[in-house]
Amino acid sequence: MKTFSRLIKHLCTTTADGRRAFPEETLKAIEQSIVEGERRHRAEVRMVVEPSLNSQAVLNGTSPRERARELFSHYRVWDTEENCGVLVYVNLADHQVEIVADRGVGRVVTTKEWQAICRTMTEGFARGVYHDSVITALHQLNTLLEAHYPDDGSTRNQLPDKPVML
Template sequence: MSEHKNQPAVLGRMLGHLATTHGAARRAFPSATLKAIQAGIAAGEKMHRAQVRVIVEASLSLGAIWRRESARQRAHELFSRYRIWDTEENCGVLVYLNLADHKVEIVADRGVSRLVTRRQWQDVCGVMTAGYARGAYHDSTLQALGQLNALLAGVMPNDGASDRNELSDKPLVL
């Protein structure tokens, strides 16, 4: 019985994802914004040892929605697919933005996650979601990235021993 009760929610979510196209992602994150995010990641990685990757996804597949895949589950899948876990210090951090669900998820490898509280991650996500609700994708993403970089500099400061960039700083738009 409960499965039938949830079908309207699934169908509504499907409509939202169908309406959020790749073009919507490109309008929210134009080339100038993507370049600014890349520069922000590169600048931050001079302050800390973590490796940050940003992935923007307009919407999920209909199959993923039908299976009730959450933005958190998708973030974990992308964390694995793009090998964000594959860093020397286990210090990869994924910032995943799902536009259709209006969700921001941060997935961090064990070298970082043990040093940062859930509340601190939520604060960074909150900056983005509040800004996105106002349509301020550029400014709120850069503000949150600055907050993330400061947080990571506090828990994993750059010790000068390694300036190796293990993950691309270029944000992905799926």
């Protein structure tokens, strides 16, 4: 029964829902937040928003965490000089946010710190506040990354800053 209700949620969550939650103005603000953050730290941040999974992925039981790891690989977030790539994944149908970090960042940032950033978004999303929630969470993320990977003048942008809407 759980799979069936999840399948219905994914079938009913459309690309149009994604565009309503993350209009062009919000996507530009996300990109700007990533750009500004990467001026202060050496980590590389990618954000992917996915309204819903396809039916087969839901029926196969693909979790948001598994999907985030798949996208981490697909978008080569792991391919940074200092192993400091971070993927922020939003799955609207499941109301989930996942952060997948490369091993360099994963060694210094705690699960509790990642969860706090995810909670900022999910709590805001539950109230229908997408723009402000994601920008606040990215500010938290950038502050955290700046503490562990401060800019030392050697930074160069290794990954695109523009968020991906699937």
